[in-house]
Amino acid sequence: MKKSEMIEALSAEHGLTKAVSGAVLDSIVGFVQHGLKANGRVVLTGLGTFTVAKRAARTGRNPSTGAALKIKASKVARFKAAPALKESAAKFKG
Numbered sequence: 001m002k003k004s005e006m007i008e009a010l011s012a013e014h015g016l017t018k019a020v021s022g023a024v025l026d027s028i029v030g031f032v033q034h035g036l037k038a039n040g041r042v043v044l045t046g047l048g049t050f051t052v053a054k055r056a057a058r059t060g061r062n063p064s065t066g067a068a069l070k071i072k073a074s075k076v077a078r079f080k081a082a083p084a085l086k087e088s089a090a091k092f093k094g
Contacts, residue, residue, distance in 0.1 A: 036077060048081040 001009075003025065011021040032050055035042035042050040057073040081089070 044082075046082055046084045048079055048085055051078050051080070052076070053078045 007018055007021045007025060010016065010025065011018050014021075016024070032042050032044075036050060036052050040052040044050075052075050055074050055076050058071050059068050060071045061067070062069055
């Protein structure tokens, strides 16, 4: 599902305009980003947990030339699905 489809579904389910639904969805994304910056962890019960993880520096390869290059250490967002989300995905027939 794309963001635009989520906005349409949100507006249809709750009788909101698409502009308000878009603003709500953008706010939720902003809250997750702020929570990761401030606490390093955001838990949405029934959906899952977002955390910040450290990725170590490593050596990679340039795909076009095959030359080795150094990739700096970085922090990345990780997501672990809640059991309820895992169960619903397991029931998906597609």
